Amino acid sequence: MNALLTPRKLQLAFLVVLAAAPWVLSTFYLTLLNYIGLYAMVALGLVLLTGVGGLTSFGQAAFVGVGAYTTAVLSTSSELPAWIAWAGGAPWISLVLGLVLTAAIAVVIGSLTLKLSGHYLPLGTIAWGISLYFLFGTMATLGGHTGLTGIPPISLFGWTLDEGHEIFYLIWIFLLLAVLTTKNLLDSREGRAIRALRGGMVMAEAMGVDTARSRMVIFVIAALHACASGWLYAHMQRFVNPTPFGLHIGIEYLFMAVIGGAGHVWGALLGAGVITVLKQWLQDILPRIMGSSGNFEVIVFGVMMVLVLQRARGGLWPLLQRVVPVRAAPREVRADAQIGRAHV
Amino acid sequence: MDLEIALLLGQDGLTNGAIYALLALALVMVFAVTRVILIQQGEFVAYGALTLAMLQAGVMPATIWLLVALATLSAALDITASLRSGKNHRLAGQIGWGLGYPLALAGLLALLPLAALPVLAQAVLALCIVVPMGPLMYRLVYQPIADASVLVLLIVSVAVHIAMVGLGLAFFGAEGQRTTAFSDFSFELGPVMVTGQSVWVVAASLVLIVALYLFFERTLYGKALRATAINRVGARLMGIPPALAGKLTFVLAAFIGALSGILIAPITTIYYDTGFLIGLKGFVAAIIGGLASYPLAALGALLVGLLEAFSSFWASAYKEVIVFTLIIPVLLWRSLTTRHVEEEE
Numbered sequence: 001m002n003a004l005l006t007p008r009k010l011q012l013a014f015l016v017v018l019a020a021a022p023w024v025l026s027t028f029y030l031t032l033l034n035y036i037g038l039y040a041m042v043a044l045g046l047v048l049l050t051g052v053g054g055l056t057s058f059g060q061a062a063f064v065g066v067g068a069y070t071t072a073v074l075s076t077s078s079e080l081p082a083w084i085a086w087a088g089g090a091p092w093i094s095l096v097l098g099l100v101l102t103a104a105i106a107v108v109i110g111s112l113t114l115k116l117s118g119h120y121l122p123l124g125t126i127a128w129g130i131s132l133y134f135l136f137g138t139m140a141t142l143g144g145h146t147g148l149t150g151i152p153p154i155s156l157f158g159w160t161l162d163e164g165h166e167i168f169y170l171i172w173i174f175l176l177l178a179v180l181t182t183k184n185l186l187d188s189r190e191g192r193a194i195r196a197l198r199g200g201m202v203m204a205e206a207m208g209v210d211t212a213r214s215r216m217v218i219f220v221i222a223a224l225h226a227c228a229s230g231w232l233y234a235h236m237q238r239f240v241n242p243t244p245f246g247l248h249i250g251i252e253y254l255f256m257a258v259i260g261g262a263g264h265v266w267g268a269l270l271g272a273g274v275i276t277v278l279k280q281w282l283q284d285i286l287p288r289i290m291g292s293s294g295n296f297e298v299i300v301f302g303v304m305m306v307l308v309l310q311r312a313r314g315g316l317w318p319l320l321q322r323v324v325p326v327r328a329a330p331r332e333v334r335a336d337a338q339i340g341r342a343h344v
Numbered sequence: 345m346d347l348e349i350a351l352l353l354g355q356d357g358l359t360n361g362a363i364y365a366l367l368a369l370a371l372v373m374v375f376a377v378t379r380v381i382l383i384q385q386g387e388f389v390a391y392g393a394l395t396l397a398m399l400q401a402g403v404m405p406a407t408i409w410l411l412v413a414l415a416t417l418s419a420a421l422d423i424t425a426s427l428r429s430g431k432n433h434r435l436a437g438q439i440g441w442g443l444g445y446p447l448a449l450a451g452l453l454a455l456l457p458l459a460a461l462p463v464l465a466q467a468v469l470a471l472c473i474v475v476p477m478g479p480l481m482y483r484l485v486y487q488p489i490a491d492a493s494v495l496v497l498l499i500v501s502v503a504v505h506i507a508m509v510g511l512g513l514a515f516f517g518a519e520g521q522r523t524t525a526f527s528d529f530s531f532e533l534g535p536v537m538v539t540g541q542s543v544w545v546v547a548a549s550l551v552l553i554v555a556l557y558l559f560f561e562r563t564l565y566g567k568a569l570r571a572t573a574i575n576r577v578g579a580r581l582m583g584i585p586p587a588l589a590g591k592l593t594f595v596l597a598a599f600i601g602a603l604s605g606i607l608i609a610p611i612t613t614i615y616y617d618t619g620f621l622i623g624l625k626g627f628v629a630a631i632i633g634g635l636a637s638y639p640l641a642a643l644g645a646l647l648v649g650l651l652e653a654f655s656s657f658w659a660s661a662y663k664e665v666i667v668f669t670l671i672i673p674v675l676l677w678r679s680l681t682t683r684h685v686e687e688e689e
Contacts, residue, residue: 056495058502112672115679119381121496123631124675126624138661170403251502258499279637294513302507309486 018172022165029040030165032276034236037171040231040272041305044178045222045255050254051262053218054187054198058250059109059125062132063102063223064318067230069136070098072148072240077141095231098226106223107216116214121219125325129247136242147241154235167236167282174232175269178225183264185221226253250299255301259308270317275301348481351536353653359611359650362549367626368633368641371558375635376573377593379494380486383501386623387508388474388601390616394512394610395602396470397521402459406515407473412446414480419443421483449473463526467606469497471599478598479591485612487587500652505620514618521607545607552600553554553642565592566679621664625652628671644674 022030028178033099045250050056114122117213139143154161154170163165185191193214196204234240241251252275269286280296290296308315367385373380391407398405419442426434443647449472458466485504488494531542560566571579572589581588605614612618625648632644648667656668 035376050495052494054495056499068455111516112675112679119498120675120678122495122498123381123627124671127628127671130624131665131668134662134664170480198564248506251506254499254502290514292517294510294518296510296514297508298530299505299514302503302510305503306500306507308487309492309496309503311484313492313496 001007001316006209006342015176030168034168034171035174036269036272036276037168037275038229038233038236039177039253039256041171041178042226042253042270043260043268043272044182045225046176046254046257047265048186048194048339049222050181050257053194053196053215055114055215055219056254057088057089057219057222057248058121058254059129060222060253061227061245061247061250062125063097063106063127063226064230064233064249065132065136065240065242066102066105066238067095067098068245069142069148069230070094070101071231071234072151073142075152076148076150076155087337088235091152091235095228098227098231102223102227103220106146106220110216110219114212114219123218125250126247129250133242133246136245143241145242147239149239151234151238151240153238161235171236178228179265181267182221186265190214190217212253223267227330233320252301258305259315261315262330263314264317267315267317270320271315273317278333348535349657351533352461353652353657355536355542357650357653358646358650359545359608360652361536361646363608363622363644364550364629364648365645366549366600366604366624368645369553369638370597371626371630372635372638372641373478373541373569373573374593375483375571375630376463377625378482378486378590378676379497381498381635382597383498383623384481384505384508385601385626386619386621387505387512388619389605389608389622390512390601390614390619391474391477392470392517392605393523393614394605394616395473396466396561396606396609397523398465398516399461399464399469400523402457402674404453404458405470405473405601407466407477408446408450408453410449410511410515411480414477414484415446418463418480418483429550431678433481433661445476451665463524469522470606471602472609474594474602475598478601481598482589482590484596490586490590495504509617509620512619512668516616518616520615521609522613523609526608539611541607541610545611548603548607552603556596569593571679576689625667628667628674631671631678664670666684 021033025033042064046057046060069089074084074097075091109124109128110121113121121171136142136203142148156166156170159166161170186195193204193209194217196207196209197211197214198279204211204214230245233244240251256275257268259274260269261267273283275330279297282300286296286300287293359664368390371382371385374380374385391617396409397456398407419438423435424436426432426438434459453469456469458469461469463588481504486502489500492500525541526540526544527540531538558566559631560570567593568579568584569589571582572586576586579589599621601619605619608614608622626645629645629648630641632647648670651670652667654661656663659666
């Protein structure tokens with residue numbers, strides 16, 4: 001391998017560029033990077049679910065909504081009922097509560113659909129995504145379609161993160177931690193069981209994998225990623241309304257994962273970046289071409305998805321890997337290593 | 345609530361339920377034959393209804409250009425395939441049908457006084473435009489990946505749905521449309537006024553269901569589709585081409601979708617994105633039938649229609665939430681009663 005371009009050096013360079021970004025980029029591009037970070041976190045969950053586990057969900061945006069609305073209600077409402085009043089106004093507590101709530105919802109949806117064949121989970125999540133969107137829009141305590149305003153910024157050790165470049169670091173630290181933990185999970189014993197899911201249930205079960213449990217684990221993890229992204233979103237935007245949590249955004253998250261490369265952890269970042277930038281660009285030029293305003297970028301996304309799934313089902317990341325040595329060298333298994341400790 | 349309101353809501357529920365039943369049957373059929381979960385079924389509803397609305401407004405429907413574009417693409421693919429495999433005798437037919445039909449239809453539309461035609465003729469024209477999109481969609485989108493897993497096919501369907509909604513906005517604009525009713529006729533049944541259009545809807549659904557039954561039971565093509573649904577490989581060994589089966593089911597699905605749109609367009613205002621919610625309610629019904637049973641799916645559709653009508657009376661803001669959460673007890677019941685072994689893909 002070319003000594004100048006090792007994966008480790010590339011990762012280091014990526015981190016340096018990332019850390020320097022707020023100092024060089026304009027506010028517009030920084031905001032774009034913030035969004036990419038938030039979207040990538042959701043897409044990462046979908047990589048685990050779709051690319052690795054062979055399941056999928058169209059309702060991830062609704063989980064983002066659970067995270068965002070939990071913290072929005074807890075930190076803005078002045079008349080919380082007594083049993084929950086202790087959590088009011090403290091973003092970090094509402095993060096924990098949002099995660100617990102999300103996990104509970106995911107377990108319920110999962111236990112309803114995961115025992116059935118693979119396509120019931122996506123169909124169930126479509127119904128769940130739509131219902132929750134309508135619920136956000138109609139419930140008066142959640143602000144209806146106008147939403148909730150005045151969400152306070154997050155503070156960390158007395159430092160208030162109310163500027164774009166301050167929350168930038170928090171978002172990307174969250175994301176990189178998520179990437180790191182996901183990679184570690186997939187390298188573990190549990191992860192090998194998860195990776196076996198896609199090859200077929202019977203095979204995995206014959207090897208002693210509790211497939212129902214493994215499917216549940218990744219569905220819950222994917223939901224938790226989405227919830228954390230929603231929490232960050234609410235405190236970055238300082239305002240929530242139902243629009244970013246609708247079914248079509250849920251579908252967009254899936255597009256990010258598939259286009260980036262659903263089988264690769266870094267594909268989530270790539271997909272989120274490509275889709276976000278492309279969307280920005282298309283929203284700029286398409287209305288001028290079509291002569292009226294509207295979400296015409298979805299036509300391009302739809303056609304692009306069909307082509308990607310027909311021609312390059314692995315997404316863009318494997319194509320990138322051919323050009324740049326971004327893949328870590330496979331861990332070597334020594335023939336004389338003890339069986340229990342050998343890595344696969 | 346008194347009897348009169350209950351009957352009125354019941355009429356509403358039955359009318360909608362009949363439409364959901366048609367859609368649910370199409371969904372079950374497409375899934376059984378091709379393993380495609382047809383998320384974009386609802387878009388055929390919207391395209392059918394809005395194409396009819398454009399015809400009634402005397403405008404050349406923009407969907408015809410989509411048909412021309414799809415047909416050109418598909419003909420180009422077919423022609424290159426024929427040239428490569430040396431089957432030159434197929435070329436004439438491919439060019440003739442692939443390009444001749446849409447262009448002839450476009451010419452016909454340009455010549456006819458669209459707004460002055462009788463409603464039934466307009467409806468037939470709308471069907472002539474929208475229905476061929478079904479098999480073309482199968483040819484362009486699904487045929488190259490016919491062997492992919494259900495999951496990949498589902499994601500592709502969602503992508504097609506998204507693209508069709510965007511195109512719908514471009515073609516029809518953001519305003520909703522309502523078309524002229526097939527008949528002004530109405531009669532009183534006890535205390536309730538029954539409108540001619542809901543009679544049309546229910547009657548057309550019943551006729552279509554019987555026709556589908558006869559098609560599947562009595563005709564060779566129907567039997568070929570059933571064979572494919574039961575065992576894809578076996579059907580192929582018996583000489584049923586999978587591509588033909590796929591295209592045929594998509595013809596039926598597009599026909600059912602577009603016809604449903606044409607039937608309900610005089611009753612409800614249709615927007616470019618209305619089809620999705622209508623299609624999804626068909627889905628809830630199809631899931632009640634386990635994506636496999638036709639009678640259960642039809643019953644489920646009536647249940648969905650009635651539930652929707654009555655919940656719009658008691659809790660109209662939560663109408664959609666109630667209908668879609670109906671799927672949860674259904675899934676619970678299915679997951680408790682079925683012991684499923686995942687098919688290897």
